[in-house]
Amino acid sequence: MDNISSNISSVKDSDFFGLHFDNSFSELPDKFYSKVNPTPVESPKLFAFNNLLARQIGIDFLDTDSGIKAQIFSGNILPQGSDPLSTVYAGHQFGGYVPQLGDGRAILIGEVVGQDGQRWDIQLKGAGLTPYSRAGDGRSALGPVIREYILSEAMNALGIKTTRALAAVTTGQNVVRESKKPGGIFTRVALSHIRVGTFEYFSNKRDIKSVTTLADYTIKRLYPECLDADNKYISFYKSVLKSQADLVAKWMSLGFIHGVMNTDNMSISGETIDYGPCAFLDEYNPRKVFSSIDYQGRYAYGNQGEIAQWNLARLGQALLPLIHENQDKAVSIIEEALTEFGHFFEDKWLKLMLLKIGIQDQQESDSKLLGQLLNLMQKNGVDFTLCFRLLSDVIDLNAEPLDHLCEFGNLFGAESEIHEWVKKFNNRLANSGNSTENIVDLMNSVNPKYIPRNHIVEEVIKQAENNDDYTLFNEFLNILQNPFEEQIGYDGYAKKPSPDQLVKQTFCGT
Numbered sequence: 122m123d124n125i126s127s128n129i130s131s132v133k134d135s136d137f138f139g140l141h142f143d144n145s146f147s148e149l150p151d152k153f154y155s156k157v158n159p160t161p162v163e164s165p166k167l168f169a170f171n172n173l174l175a176r177q178i179g180i181d182f183l184d185t186d187s188g189i190k191a192q193i194f195s196g197n198i199l200p201q202g203s204d205p206l207s208t209v210y211a212g213h214q215f216g217g218y219v220p221q222l223g224d225g226r227a228i229l230i231g232e233v234v235g236q237d238g239q240r241w242d243i244q245l246k247g248a249g250l251t252p253y254s255r256a257g258d259g260r261s262a263l264g265p266v267i268r269e270y271i272l273s274e275a276m277n278a279l280g281i282k283t284t285r286a287l288a289a290v291t292t293g294q295n296v297v298r299e300s301k302k303p304g305g306i307f308t309r310v311a312l313s314h315i316r317v318g319t320f321e322y323f324s325n326k327r328d329i330k331s332v333t334t335l336a337d338y339t340i341k342r343l344y345p346e347c348l349d350a351d352n353k354y355i356s357f358y359k360s361v362l363k364s365q366a367d368l369v370a371k372w373m374s375l376g377f378i379h380g381v382m383n384t385d386n387m388s389i390s391g392e393t394i395d396y397g398p399c400a401f402l403d404e405y406n407p408r409k410v411f412s413s414i415d416y417q418g419r420y421a422y423g424n425q426g427e428i429a430q431w432n433l434a435r436l437g438q439a440l441l442p443l444i445h446e447n448q449d450k451a452v453s454i455i456e457e458a459l460t461e462f463g464h465f466f467e468d469k470w471l472k473l474m475l476l477k478i479g480i481q482d483q484q485e486s487d488s489k490l491l492g493q494l495l496n497l498m499q500k501n502g503v504d505f506t507l508c509f510r511l512l513s514d515v516i517d518l519n520a521e522p523l524d525h526l527c528e529f530g531n532l533f534g535a536e537s538e539i540h541e542w543v544k545k546f547n548n549r550l551a552n553s554g555n556s557t558e559n560i561v562d563l564m565n566s567v568n569p570k571y572i573p574r575n576h577i578v579e580e581v582i583k584q585a586e587n588n589d590d591y592t593l594f595n596e597f598l599n600i601l602q603n604p605f606e607e608q609i610g611y612d613g614y615a616k617k618p619s620p621d622q623l624v625k626q627t628f629c630g631t
Contacts, residue, residue, distance in 0.1 A: 140180045142202035142231040143240070146313075149338060152331060153319075154206040159196025159228050160249025160259065164293030165306070167191040168591050169270055169598075171287050178235045178243075178287075178310060194288040194308045196228065196248045203231040207251035211325060212318035212385025213435055215419055220325060222318060222385050223253025226261060229314060240342065242314055243287065246307040260296045264582045265629075266305035267594060269396040271581065273309075275573040275601040276393055281371050282364075283393040284311040291589075303586055312392055315339055317436045318385035324439035336443060343390050354443040359458050362433055364391030366466040369429045373422070374473035375569065376402035376505040380412040380627060382420050382428045384435050398627035400575045402505040403617055405498040411575070411627040426466045434459055476567045477509045479516070479550055479560040490549060493542055503532045504617040509568040513561045515543050518551045569604035570615045573597075575624035577614060 147154065167187045175182050182190055192198040199205065207224035228248045234240050246269075247261025266289050276283040292304035315335070323331040340347050340357050350356035368391050372379065379386070380398035388394040398412035407423025415421075420428060437444075437455035445451035475487055478494065498508055511529040533539040550560055581597055584590045600614050618624070 140200050140202075141233065142200070142204070143234050144202075144204045144231045145240070145338075145342065146208070146229070146232065146242075147204045147206055149334065150331070152209075152328075153335070154208045154229075155223075155252040156204075156206050157228060157251050158199065158205050159245055161197045162195050162292040162294055162304070162306070165191040165195035165197060165290045166293065167194065167288065167290050168585075169286070169289040169594070170194075171274070171285070174285050174287055174310060177237075178233050178239075178241045180233065190288065191290050194245070195290050195292065195306050196230075196245050199230070205230055207253055208314060208319065209253060209322060210316050210318035210385050211322035212316070212383050213321070213432070214383045214385070215415075215417075218321075218325070219385075221253070221322065224251055224314075225254040225257045226251070226259045227309075227314075240312070242309075242311045244309045244311065244314060246309055247292075247304065248306055258296060260292075260294075260304050261307065262296050262298055262302035263291060263305035263586055264302065265397070266307040267582050267585055268399075268578055269307055269309070271573050271578055271594070271598060271601065272396045272399060273393070274598060275604065276377070278602050278604050279375055279569060279572075281375070281377075281393060282368055282391055284309050284388075286310075311388070311394065312390040313339070313343060313388070314394075315343075315389045316385050316394075317387045317389065317432055317439075318383075319389070320436055320439040321384060329442045332439060333443060336440065339389055352444070354440055355454060355458075358437060358440055358444070358455070359461070361389055361391070361436065362458055362462040363465060365429050365433060366426075366462050367391070367469055368393065369425050370466055370469035370473055373425060373470060374477065374567075375572070376405075376422070378402065378409065378411055378420070378422045379425065380415065380420060381629065382425065382432065384432045387429070387432050389436075397629040400624065400627050401572050403575070403623065404502040405495065405505045405508070406502075407499070411624070413626045413628050426463075426470065429466070430459060430462055433462060473567070476563065478512060478546065479555075479564045480553065481555070481563070482553055487549070490542075490545060493545075497533065497536065497539055497542060501533045501536055506569065506572050507615075507617055508532055509564070510570050510615075512546075512568070513564040515547075516550060516557050516560060517547050518557055566605055570607065571600050571604045571611075573601060574614070574618065575627070576618040576622040579624055 167190045170190060172183060205228050207228055209223040211220050212222050227244050227246045229242055229244045232240055232242055250259035270286040270289050273283050273286045277285060287310045288308040290306050292306060294304045295301045296304045320332060320335060336354060340353055344357050344360045347353045347356035347360060378400050386395040400411040402409060402422060408418060409422045410418045441451045444454050471488060474491055475483055480487055514527050515529050577597055581594045584593050600608055600611050
């Protein structure tokens with residue numbers, strides 16, 4: 122470890138490149154976390170760093186040696202002002218309650234405030250053992266680090282609220298999963314790491330004082346507009362419900378499957394968090410599951426709205442004593458809010474899906490038109506992303522029968538029903554009052570050409586693990602930053618997988 126000591130001494134008196142901490146979570150009572158330092162690694166090597174995000178959160182590493190950055194973002198060097206800790210939480214995992222989980226391989230280094238006044242957590246994933254590691258090793262294999270880096274940055278570019286990727290390093294050490302794998306550490310940036318399971322942990326201990334402390338802290342940090350409400354806790358709960366309805370509707374409009382929507386994987390901030398066995402749909406199927414551990418299909422693509430509502434009911438249970446002193450009244454308020462969630466989610470999902478077929482002025486019959494397309498997609502195993510992206514190619518506001526449906530029609534093979542649907546589709550658009558150009562622009566702004574397709578992500582991981590080659594990683598990541606724009610020479614990244622490229626299962630990585 123002599124090289125680590127020398128690197129630490131070489132930068133210990135610096136200002137750490139604008140990395141000034143303003144920690145607030147560590148000021149909560151120590152029952153909310155355990156103080157723990159990252160476990161050093163022998164030879165960290167930086168392979169990804171997000172300079173744009175770094176500047177957004179108020180730090181400047183542009184002129185910094187990659188070796189120093191590797192030491193910092195492996196946890197070998199702890200910046201002045203950091204206050205490392207791992208948070209405790211509980212969670213319902215696949216419907217069963219686990220009374221204590223917590224950050225088993227993640228260490229929150231501290232919080233920074235960006236130039237816009239926004240507060241951000243900086244967390245290292247795979248940084249070593251914590252008091253919550255249980256039977257784990259506190260480390261991460263390189264594959265999950267790469268997956269989370271690509272997925273979180275792609276989701277951000279797609280306009281979905283998400284945790285972000287700041288840095289990624291290899292550790293120079295292997296971890297053992299189903300076999301030996303190269304290790305990695307991922308630096309995650311988030312609005313917060315407070316989860317539904319954080320509230321459950323204290324609620325199920327009947328520690329109402331801590332639930333109140335946590336709620337007050339969360340409101341002040343994430344939902345300050347609730348402070349002026351007649352009952353800030355009711356307002357807070359409804360705000361969380363709305364943020365989650367919005368988030369999951371957006372997931373589904375883009376074909377995203379989270380994979381493990383346990384309550385410990387649902388962030389109170391409304392960010393997508395914990396990219397484990399997540400994936401994007403290839404062929405459309407509401408029952409589609411990728412996760413290797415989701416044996417019953419609990420977290421299938423089409424179930425995600427209902428699961429979000431179920432998870433939020435668990436949050437409501439935790440907040441009951443704060444909602445109203447009369448428990449029956451509190452339960453009634455929570456139930457009413459959950460009903461509102463259902464309506465808001467359905468409305469949001471329908472609005473987003475109608476935009477994908479060029480409809481802004483929603484009419485009563487539009488849901489039927491959309492449903493017919495989705496049924497045909499499922500019947501014919503049509504690629505979700507390609508279908509909506511190519512749909513704009515068959516717009517004909519004269520509503521004349523189309524003898525040739527180009528690439529769009531080829532997705533459905535010899536299916537004659539799609540011709541009939543296209544005629545209905547064009548009739549509907551002809552009555553919208555919009556020009557073809559405006560409709561195409563709208564559709565191309567919400568239907569991406571490029572998504573983090575599962576087979577390409579797997580190939581990126583394979584090249585990195587086997588050859589220490591990040592050429593494909595960098596190229597793919599760059600393409601995904603502009604998912605809605607045509608990028609000349611990169612059509613291969615937009616193609617659906619061939620049968621031998623299909624990814625049928627994804628894995629958690631822990």
